[in-house]
Amino acid sequence: METINSISYPIYFNNSLAELANFIKAGNYTKFFILIDEFTGEHCLPIVQKHLGEDAVYDLIEVAAGEENKNIDFCIGIWKMLIDFGADRNSLLINLGGGVITDMGGFAASTYKRGIDFVHVPTTLLSQVDASVGGKTGIDLDSIKNIIGTFTQPKAVFMEHSFISTLPARQVLSGVAEMLKHGLIADADYWNKLKEADFTQPSADLVHRSVEIKNDIVIEDPKEKGVRKALNFGHTIGHAVETWSLDNDKNHLTHGEAIAIGMICEAWLSWKKNGLSEANLNEIVSTFRSLYPAYKISADCHKDLFILMQKDKKNNGNNINCTLLTAIGKCSIDHICTEEELCNSLNYYSSL
Amino acid sequence: METINSISYPIYFNNSLAELANFIKAGNYTKFFILIDEFTGEHCLPIVQKHLGEDAVYDLIEVAAGEENKNIDFCIGIWKMLIDFGADRNSLLINLGGGVITDMGGFAASTYKRGIDFVHVPTTLLSQVDASVGGKTGIDLDSIKNIIGTFTQPKAVFMEHSFISTLPARQVLSGVAEMLKHGLIADADYWNKLKEADFTQPSADLVHRSVEIKNDIVIEDPKEKGVRKALNFGHTIGHAVETWSLDNDKNHLTHGEAIAIGMICEAWLSWKKNGLSEANLNEIVSTFRSLYPAYKISADCHKDLFILMQKDKKNNGNNINCTLLTAIGKCSIDHICTEEELCNSLNYYSSL
Ligand SMILES: NC(=O)c1ccc[n+]([C@@H]2O[C@H](COP(=O)([O-])OP(=O)(O)OC[C@H]3O[C@@H](n4cnc5c(N)ncnc54)[C@H](O)[C@@H]3O)[C@@H](O)[C@H]2O)c1
Numbered sequence A, B: 001m002e003t004i005n006s007i008s009y010p011i012y013f014n015n016s017l018a019e020l021a022n023f024i025k026a027g028n029y030t031k032f033f034i035l036i037d038e039f040t041g042e043h044c045l046p047i048v049q050k051h052l053g054e055d056a057v058y059d060l061i062e063v064a065a066g067e068e069n070k071n072i073d074f075c076i077g078i079w080k081m082l083i084d085f086g087a088d089r090n091s092l093l094i095n096l097g098g099g100v101i102t103d104m105g106g107f108a109a110s111t112y113k114r115g116i117d118f119v120h121v122p123t124t125l126l127s128q129v130d131a132s133v134g135g136k137t138g139i140d141l142d143s144i145k146n147i148i149g150t151f152t153q154p155k156a157v158f159m160e161h162s163f164i165s166t167l168p169a170r171q172v173l174s175g176v177a178e179m180l181k182h183g184l185i186a187d188a189d190y191w192n193k194l195k196e197a198d199f200t201q202p203s204a205d206l207v208h209r210s211v212e213i214k215n216d217i218v219i220e221d222p223k224e225k226g227v228r229k230a231l232n233f234g235h236t237i238g239h240a241v242e243t244w245s246l247d248n249d250k251n252h253l254t255h256g257e258a259i260a261i262g263m264i265c266e267a268w269l270s271w272k273k274n275g276l277s278e279a280n281l282n283e284i285v286s287t288f289r290s291l292y293p294a295y296k297i298s299a300d301c302h303k304d305l306f307i308l309m310q311k312d313k314k315n316n317g318n319n320i321n322c323t324l325l326t327a328i329g330k331c332s333i334d335h336i337c338t339e340e341e342l343c344n345s346l347n348y349y350s351s352l
């Protein structure tokens, strides 16, 4: 499968872990570090170590798994470990994990000594098709998702499809939501292909196509001034639902489950305000409903969700901004939605 | 006095606060915020407010003054205030203060929502001639100076010379140390002019010349890959002494006092290793000795100072890197110094 060239770095698909070993050697780094969580330490690190060889010398930095740990406390922990291990400006950080690890590791590296090199080895489907590509780094603060971060590109991304095989089914489905989004905003054929795919283990070809779609968009608009906002489809409402669930629900939603809800709501808004056909709306809704369990969002929470949307970094001033579909495979950005419209879309979701 | 053009932004000297008011109007920001500490709130804010006019609407963010507060806790405080005040991506942060405010405010702004606009209104001599120019942002962590930060340029810098008049004498002298450094590394004529200057209130012309020297260097090498290291003269040892003093001394050194010590030590190393004449060394030493009180650094602390130098972000691996003079007005970068040489330079300082 072809290597994809992003803004300033390559995304490897073939023999990617061998490529990682080559990259480290060629880079002449004084030291390198691998950032893991307990699950990627168990399932993915041994495979990486095999490729690095027995005499590779590096330090491990481990953080606790989970979105609730993508915060400034763990970030400070990473910075302090880098200090203690003597990481200098010519050091490399390898982020081995899902989106939590790639986002937080990218942020820590981009701010340590005003920026050291980092690469991503994404180990979840979601981080392969989405989080590892595009240069957004970030952590959550005060229950606001990714509110602190930078735009900093990794030096390379290494896609290892076999990592997906140890991923829990629910985490695979979380990534599938972003793949479906790629079809909805940019490629109706790909959407149709996905509908027939094996969602327990999406093929490497499908992953490659998703990365291609995301990469084409971010290359055109790295800092999200315009077209990149297409990727926010489902995320205005989805992020608020995700945050709410993280704060209130012990068994909280995954990122994909939350944006699947967001995509249903925003598809409804697309039908209401943006010319999406009723047939398209129904097709979208039934696809997501067949994949993701219904989630109870009581009307009492609508106000809280609205406040969360106002704090979201996608929104300017008091306006809530959505990306809406015009058809399956096509979208348009910068639609201002009122509190009432957003509530109605949540009511629609609850009525299904 | 001429406006100086930096990497991507102007540095205003004439009617700078009127220029600030124009800049805010022209920028069409949704909101703006002014970051102050208790002293700039008292001495400088009223003057800024007069220029902004009575109907200007903005929020104040106040942090406690002092280097010991240039840390992640206060930075989190700034981020949270921005969240609570509803700062969106199209907001502006105005950093009104010394180097602590411009460094920390620049870092907070460059990472809030992956980067919002900020400008500097430096109110100390040191921040005018040094900290506000060149795009380095940062905070301290674990007693390491500026270990966390970004390279992010402000949108503009506004130099108001009258602010210097309320500055305590010791703070004025702190800035003078950086001005003398500019002469030593780049301009012997300027050094000679400075020696005859009124150090209680250096003229606006001298400030302008210092900014010019610093700006010429950072434009050539924004990310400190090479020539910008010239500005580190006195800072390898100076930063270690400053950190040590912050940690151990209630009435700790100012930045300028610490780097004045660093410059004496590194001038000695320049004489020892880099062809600086003995006459030049003596001239440098007597200039700094006449301006700054002697500071006791017992030989017991040399080991601690050396460990601090190793953690400094200027150093790669285990090598300690210094910028050394060849003559007054000329320097060369990347001199590796051994622990013994560094100790001997500290002994030299103590023997004076
Ligand atoms: N930067 C971006 O552009 C971007 C885009 C989308 C999402 N994100 C972020 O990504 C995060 C979600 O990513 P995620 O879903 O990968 O979360 P995650 O990193 O929390 O991973 C999910 C779980 O899977 C485990 N895991 C990872 N790889 C495994 C493997 N190979 N085998 C077994 N278990 C494994 C992890 O330990 C974790 O428990 C969110 O924080 C979201 O904001 C960022």
Ligand SMILES: NC(=O)c1ccc[n+]([C@@H]2O[C@H](COP(=O)([O-])OP(=O)(O)OC[C@H]3O[C@@H](n4cnc5c(N)ncnc54)[C@H](O)[C@@H]3O)[C@@H](O)[C@H]2O)c1
Binding pocket: B037, B038, B039, B040, B043, B044, B065, B066, B067, B070, B097, B098, B099, B100, B101, B103, B123, B124, B125, B126, B127, B130, B131, B132, B133, B134, B135, B136, B137, B145, B146, B163, B164, B166, B167, B168, B171, B174, B254, B255
């Ligand atoms: N970014 C860079 O390139 C760069 C360069 C040099 C120094 N620095 C940083 O700058 C910091 C030192 O800067 P500083 O010396 O300005 O420190 P500072 O900001 O602590 O200011 C010194 C003191 O003067 C007070 N003050 C400020 N303006 C005043 C005024 N007009 N009248 C009365 N009091 C006033 C402040 O409240 C403070 O108490 C250090 O943290 C250093 O690392 C950064």
Ligand SMILES: [Zn+2]
Binding pocket: A130, A178, A235, A255, A259
């Ligand atoms: Zn997403």
Ligand SMILES: [Zn+2]
Binding pocket: B130, B178, B235, B255, B259
């Ligand atoms: Zn300095």
